Amino acid sequence: MTSGTSAGVRDGIRRWRELTGVTARGFGIVVAALGLLAAGFRYGYPDLAVLGAAAGVALVCAVAFASWRPGLGVERVAEPDRVARGEAARMTLTVRNTSRLRAANLVATDRCGNRTVPVPLLRLRPGRDTTVGYPVPTSRRGIVAVGPLRVNRGDPLGLVTLSRTYGGPAEVWVHPRIHLLRAVPAGMARSLDGRIDKVPHGTITFDALREYVIGDELRRVHWRSSAKVGELMVREQLDTSEPTIVVLLDDRAAAHPEHKDGTADSFEVACEAAASIVAAAAREDIPVSLHLVTDVASGPYLDVLAQATLRPGDLAATLRRVRAQRLGDTLVFLTGPGGRGDLGAVSALRGPYPVVMAGLFGDRDGAPVSSGEGLIVIEAADGAEFAVAWDGVRGW
Structure with a gap:
């Protein structure tokens, strides 16, 4: 053979x-x-x-x-189910014996991330329940899968071991660590003497037409459209003086060359910077949008950052889309060592975006940045250093 x-x-x-x-x-x-x-x-x-x-x-x-299958009801509660990296999270597991005749005398295991947690079910009588709590590891950003409960039952002679699962899995979302940012972009603010900062043609622009409702000002009625439609149509106007921050996270694997298992230290810092900017904008009630180079972000931004991984992407196509859409007035590009050579292309967005900033992480000893005029570059080793440098920017 x-x-x-x-x-x-x-x-x-x-x-x-x-x-x-x-x-x-x-x-x-x-x-x-x-x-x-x-x-x-x-x-x-x-x-x-x-x-x-x-x-x-x-x-x-x-x-x-x-083959005897014990009747078990499983209920699990994550407290809380969304935390920042390094914060405490705990899983509470309640197991109930739903059998009517036999007591359960087992040792089950619950999967928590990459480890297993023993759950003793000793002399659990019918109709009774037991509760077990254990910490959830939050040292790494991502989604920690917990469960299902697995019961291995064998015979006294050790000839057969059958495994069964009970209850559904749960997830604990570990968001990037948020650092306090005290400064926020001034945006396109109107000055007290009527002049407009960073906006050469005014701040009130036409956005859309809608039907007239009681209380609308007659001076906003668009009479020509009203005559065509046969009912009063009102102009909706958009105040572009409100600052809008656009965060572009570079999640390309090429931008973070020293990566393993879909993550890298520089990418973790970039995620922390993105989360910090989003949190600061929310605190100041400033519109903010998060975009990834390789994909369109959908869902709560902190959840998007929790599940972001490195993958191949086309930065040039993303920059063309961002330029065409003109999503805001302040663009923040966050990248790693491999993105240093792309800062020139990012600085070319100074036309549609009055303020363009780049955060460069993981390569403090690299070559000097050679980019277009007006690009603000912050080089930082970690999120705390980025927060200090961000607050020190005077070119908003």
């Missing part, structure tokens, strides 16, 4: 054992039973046949014993 054939046989046996739950000892019993029965009937030795039959009966009894 060749080595490839023997490896295939071993792999087939392993899959069969995983499917049936037969242990190594149980597999030996199966082989012994078949061999004894064959030898007993072939050569006329009834004692061997009896031993083989006894081994088969033992295996059948082991399967019947391990």
Whole structure:
């Protein structure tokens, strides 16, 4: 038998054992039973046949014993289910014996991220429940999967072990750490003497038409459109003096070359910077939008940052889209060491965006930034250093 054939046989046996739950000892019993029965009937030795039959009966009894499925109700609560990296989170697991006759006497395990947590269910009587609490690891940004509860039940002889799951899984979202940013962009603010800062043609612009409702000013009625439609139409105007921050997170794998398992230290710092900007804008009630280079962000921004990973992306296409859409007046580009050479292309957005800033992380000793005039560049080693540099910017 060749080595490839023997490896295939071993792999087939392993899959069969995983499917049936037969242990190594149980597999030996199966082989012994078949061999004894064959030898007993072939050569006329009834004692061997009896031993083989006894081994088969033992295996059948082991399967019947391990196949008993305890009735368990599982309820889990994460307190809280969304935390910043490094904050405490706890999972509370309540297991109830829903059987009517038998008490549960098991040791279950609950999956929590990459580790398993033992959950003892000793002498759990019918109708009773037990509660177990344990901490959830939050040292890394991401989504920590918790559950389902797994119960392994075997027979006293150790021939068969069957595994079953109870309850559904839960998730704990670990957001990036948020650093306090005291400064926010001034945006396109109107000065007291009527002059407009950073907006050459005024701050009130036409946005859309809508139907007239009681209370609207008649001077806002668009009479030409009203005559065409047959009912009063009112101009909706947009105040562009309100500052709007656009955060563009560079999640390209090429921008963070020193990465492993979809993450890198520079990318973690970039996520912290993005979360800090979003939190500061929300605190000051300033509109903010978050965008990824490789994908369109959807959902709560902190959740988007929690599940962001490194992947291939096209920065040039994203910059063309951001330029065409003109999403705000302040653009913040957050990247890693591999994005240093792209800062020139980002600075070209100074036309549609009056203020363009770049955060460069993970490469303090790199070559000097060679970019267009007017680009504000912050180089920082971590989120706290970025927050200090951000508050020190005077070019808003």
